[in-house]
Amino acid sequence: MSVETPMKYEPMRYAEALARFEPVLGIETHIELGTVSKMFCGCRTVFGAEPNTQVCPVCLGLPGSLPVTNRAAIEGIIKIGLALNCDIVEWCRFARKNYFYPDMPKNYQISQYDEPLCVDGHLDVEVDGETYRIEIERVHMEEDTGKSLHVGGETGRIHGADYSLVDYNRAGIPLVEIVTKPITATGEKAPLVARAYAAELRDLVRSLGVSDVRMEQGSMRCDVNVSLMPRGADQWGTRTETKNVNSLRSVERSVRSEIERQAGVLAAGGRITQETRHFQEATGTTTSGRSKEEAQDYRYFPEPDLIPMAPPREWVEELRATLPELPAARRRRVQGEWGLTDLELRDVVNAGALDLIEDTIKAGADAGAARKWWMNELSRRATEQSVELADLPITPGQVARVQAMVDAKELNDKLARKVFEGVLAGEGGPDEVVAARGLKVVSDTGALEAIIDQVIADNADAADKVRSGKVAAVGALVGAVMKASRGQADAASARELLLKKLDQA
Amino acid sequence: MSELIGKGAAELGELIASGETSAEEVAAAHLDRIHAVDAEVHAFLHVDREGVLAQARGIDERRAAGEELGPLAGVPVAHKDVFTTKDMPTTAGSKILEGWRPPYDATVTARLRAAGMVILGKTNMDEFAMGSSTENSAFGPSRNPWDLTRIPGGSSGGSSAAVAAYEAPLGTGTDTGGSIRQPAAVTGLVGMKPTYGGASRYGMIAFASSLDTPGPFARNVLDAALMQAAFSGHDPMDSTSIDAPVPPVVEAARRADVNGLRVGVVKEFAGEGYQPGVLNRFNETVELLESLGAKVVEVSCPHFTYAMPAYYLIAPSECSSNLARFDAMRFGLRVGDDGTRSAEEIMALTRAEGFGPEVKRRIMLGTYALSSGYYDAYYGKSQQVRTLIMRDFEAAFEQVDVLISPTTPTTAFPIGERADDPMAMYLADLCTIPANLSGNPAISVPCGLADEDGLPVGVQIMAPVLADDRVYRVGAALEKALEDRWGGPLLAKAPKLEAGE
Amino acid sequence: MSAITRAEVAHLARLSRLALGEDELDHLAAQLDQIISAVARVQEVAAEDIPPTSHALPLTNVYRADENRPSLTPEQALAAAPAAEQQRFRVPRILDEEA
Known part of the structure; x- marks a missing residue:
């Protein structure tokens, strides 16, 4: 069996891509909640603190430690769910998402799987005067991971690094994930709709006061799924997921460039690989993440260390009543x-x-x-x-x-x-x-009259014009008054007085 | 040997409180005993003589200063190496954690200290509490003081061996499928698995989170109750901890009567695979209960026979996830880091070398049971079986107040006999697993020696959730009647371990 | 027919991050096959309408207040690290952006 060499495809011009293909989007947004303590422990959540100063046995995943859920985080996600017109479920559990990664202390993430806390909502966004309803599939609660610094290699990027240094301050910060249903029928507006959705979501969450939603600090991050289907087809194409897009502009650009790239591949008879991609700010394009040897199998199961959540209806209604x-x-x-x-x-x-x-x-x-x-x-x-x-x-x-x-x-x-x-x-x-x-309008009428008398004397021609009925000429005199008063006269009063003195009032 | 080491915890507590002896003397006597016999028994993985004496002096000073201390103040305890301890290494019997010094105390550890107890050291265990013999310890097996060629049970076999060998009057254990009750049964001790959630799991290195329960070992029922009372109760650091008062276990152990109590004999736990001597002692125990005024009936719990297969899916599934954190990144062993290998490779190399065969087997089994395509058939089904077992318990407790069965089908087996036969090893937990799946409290108390081999046999008493006091009440009544019959505690019949010369 | 193939066992080892040798894989494949065949008995009893149980006790809604508790010092946090640098955990090179 021969090894396939990856083909190099040219992206298609945007207009042409849209003429031939219909894009389908899906957006997963992660938002860090602004609680004072972490999701499952009492550590602080201050952004930019010295490395590993906001860690404890729980968020470091030390043997024996156990999580306890932060009530304020659950209140935060319920508020988000309500603001997105979701149903808050009667009963649900946390689940463990199992995969090994050095920035994830327990090598599983406490998340939610088939029992999210909030389901079936929507958010309306406007693009060029037109309203698009974005359907929300689910909103669920999980925890953030630590952050790695890659050392060696050329650019501090992960590939080619000699080793990495991990700071777990961010590990365990409450993270809300908001997942849209497939967004269809946006046509050429797809990139703008994606951007408008992210912006609207950001403003919505900010208005709730549950997060500072600062994309540049990573407290809001978008994963954008894009697929194309030929116009007239009824089956969606294979999607790619561009991870951790961290500005509104990048959301728009990543969708646009991914449409152009996929259209180029498809038009040349190539196939889209279902994969993770990364948006490159510098070029405005996405690049392929490392393809996995094996498909991920997260082995989700109910988190035994945490008790099921059954938010009482009164609590939900109390929270609804607090929505701004x-x-x-x-x-x-x-x-x-x-x-x-x-x-x-x-x-x-x-x-x-x-x-x-x-x-x-x-x-x-x-x-x-x-x-x-x-x-x-x-x-x-x-x-x-x-x-x-x-x-x-x-x-x-x-x-x-x-x-x-x-x-x-x-x-x-x-x-x-x-x-x-x-x-x-x-x-x-x-x-x-x-x-x-000393900024004060000259409001002393005597002082103003003296200036005006002087201006009339100095500008006899203009004054005559006004006297003869050419009222428009008063503008020059007002300007002279303002100048003489070094701007401190009130122009309207000056004009009034001038007209009066020149028999035009 | 000092006569202090023959005494139980309650008695020692009283002697210390009255000033007849001191915590330091008691600690020294037990340290001497450890020094004399532990080379043979191998109950302990870590003992720091000076540290222990310092703890004991601290208690004596607090008492001298007039501080009001609890009934176990100054009493030594052998602490299973699965609980984190700030001042001692914690390994969970695994090479992957060798030398790890936790930066925090488990809640159970903290409560033992708060009760004024003196932690003698950390006891041996099957690696990550997986096993029934301590043969899975990375640091070699512990030995049964009744017969040093035999297993002391497991996984908490270091603690059972220590208490049975008079190295400590009390021991801590954890019970996921029988890891307290089975070692207690095969060493002639009392071993209790409290109601799940009755005592905190915080700082207890997890094997299977939904099953793991800390509990006491003692040489008599009252001592076990005293220690359970000392470390139990709600802990805000453990979400699964019950926010309710500790059941009145000490009062129940003192009450010790079964008159009018309805006792159900679990029909399914007898027959093939049970050693005749075990069944003989068990049947005599049933008769004894009747003679003490209990109403004994046979009860069927039809799904209990499915408990073992369900357990060997649920426990490995949870363990495969719980043990993922042992990855050579933040603590513990790191193997093969030559600067060229990736994190992924180092994780796999370290885990392959740091975990023993049983742990690997269970991680693999759990990974299988949770993987896509198999989840519903294995993990999903086992969770349904769990429901059926809970329903069996509920139905049974509508008819009776407690259920009884043999604790384990056989007496202590020889070291090595089942070491490479996992299925045979798993049989040791046949009768104990249902109470773990359902969360019910269950105790094992000694009920005699098997005719064939002269080794101890235990009877298991199970009660409804949060009725821990009820098993103590029955256990204490049995203990009293049996000791009257035997003319003293069963352990007095054990061969004397001679100070190792 | 065996319940599990050797190839599946090798796959499980990779998923579990266990670098097992060929002998160990052979040995484990046989043992897992035996165990899985035995535990498959759970499929005999549980009818579709039986609800699954994940937790022994029927508790719900256990939360803590959003309050800070003391963290470890960085020295404590890093004390057991196999390698540390710049107050961070030093780990071998990471191959993928995301698992």
């Missing part, structure tokens, strides 16, 4: 309250400004002003500094305070921007910046 307003409902509400178009709403959501604007409104600002400051001035500064809007060193309360001063005509917009500049530069709160920088 979920992102979709909230978006619908604020869109109405703030009077936004679909496009404006999307911009606000994409900028991560929803909370900030809402909190600013709660602190007293009106919706229009709150949105204006966050979406324009402050977004611009966040972009300049390459930080998230929410990470700017300014609070919604401070933004509302600035707007209050504008409303009271103590500041104009130009001065307000200077106040923001001062706050962001760490000069203190809005009132301190106003005081320190």
